[in-house]
Amino acid sequence: MLRIILPCILLFINLQAHAESDPYNRVDFQIEISREVDNDLLVAIMSFEIQDKQPILVAQKVNTAINNAAKKASAFSKVRYRSGNLNTRPVYGKNNQVDAWRGYAEMHLESQDFKDASELIMQLQQHMQLASIQFTVAPETRAQIENEMIIEAIKKFQERASVIHTTMGASTYKNIRLSVNNVGGMPNPHPKAIVRGAMAMDSSIPVPEFSAGESRMVVKVSGIIELQ
Numbered sequence: 001m002l003r004i005i006l007p008c009i010l011l012f013i014n015l016q017a018h019a020e021s022d023p024y025n026r027v028d029f030q031i032e033i034s035r036e037v038d039n040d041l042l043v044a045i046m047s048f049e050i051q052d053k054q055p056i057l058v059a060q061k062v063n064t065a066i067n068n069a070a071k072k073a074s075a076f077s078k079v080r081y082r083s084g085n086l087n088t089r090p091v092y093g094k095n096n097q098v099d100a101w102r103g104y105a106e107m108h109l110e111s112q113d114f115k116d117a118s119e120l121i122m123q124l125q126q127h128m129q130l131a132s133i134q135f136t137v138a139p140e141t142r143a144q145i146e147n148e149m150i151i152e153a154i155k156k157f158q159e160r161a162s163v164i165h166t167t168m169g170a171s172t173y174k175n176i177r178l179s180v181n182n183v184g185g186m187p188n189p190h191p192k193a194i195v196r197g198a199m200a201m202d203s204s205i206p207v208p209e210f211s212a213g214e215s216r217m218v219v220k221v222s223g224i225i226e227l228q
Contacts, residue, residue: 026176027164030222031157033149037142039135039212042117044109045084046124047131051091051102058088058103066105069124076120078113106131112138114210135212142217146182149219153180157221170227178223 048065052058066083073081084106093099107128111117121130137145157178165173 025168025170025227026224027161027168027227028222028224029160029164030220031153031160032218032220033153033156034216034218035145035149036214037137037145037217039137039215040112040141041136041138042109042111042114042133042210042212043136044117044121044133045131046107046109046121046128047104048106048128049102049104051100053100055088055101058101062086062088062103062105065127066107069107069128072123073107073109073120076111076116078116079109079111079120081110082108084108114212118210133210135210137215137217145217146219149217150180150182150221153219153221154178157223161225164225165227168227172228173225174228176224176226178221181220181222183218183220 046069048062048069050058050061050065052061066086070081070083073079086105088101088103090098091100091102107124109117109120121133161173161175165171
């Protein structure tokens with residue numbers, strides 16, 4: 001008799017545990033909110049390239065150009081700068097012989113002060129090229145806005161959960177799972193450089209004024225609620 005009862009008890013316990021672990025009256029949904037945020041960070045790359053028969057002259061000219069650029073950049077306290085790619089490579093001519101040497105160097109600039117950045121870029125363009133420029137949302141600005149959006153998204157998730165449980169005739173609900181994902185704004189791929197304003201130092205190079213545009217930031221809150 002005991003041999004029959006014991007397996008039945010074990011079977012009942014297993015079925016009960018399976019029923020309790022099995023999801024029921026659960027709803028999976030997602031909330032997404034987005035904002036268009038003004039880009040407040042300029043990121044530019046200035047480059048210098050030189051070619052000469054003598055590699056030592058190439059190195060000297062590259063180093064001089066970067067040192068002079070760093071000296072000019074240091075006068076702009078609101079612009080961060082650092083060295084970028086730096087290389088010297090051979091230029092091959094006929095019969096695969098080295099005909100000359102080419103040197104290349106970069107300086108990276110970052111600033112939230114577009115006026116100062118524009119002035120510095122104008123000065124550097126006397127001896128360097130503007131290799132690229134893009135605009136994005138500064139990390140500190142991004143973090144602040146993301147926190148605000150997360151709060152808003154969670155509130156909207158709770159509001160939607162309340163609508164669902166009321167509509168389904170449940171007295172309440174509980175959160176089973178909740179996840180928050182954010183998609184940061186991508187840099188503007190086509191920033192506008194509006195050339196106007198006063199000429200400075202070299203009259204052939206006007207100070208550029210930039211229109212930074214916007215980035216779209218998205219926060220998604222997804223989760224599962226259980227109706228009770």
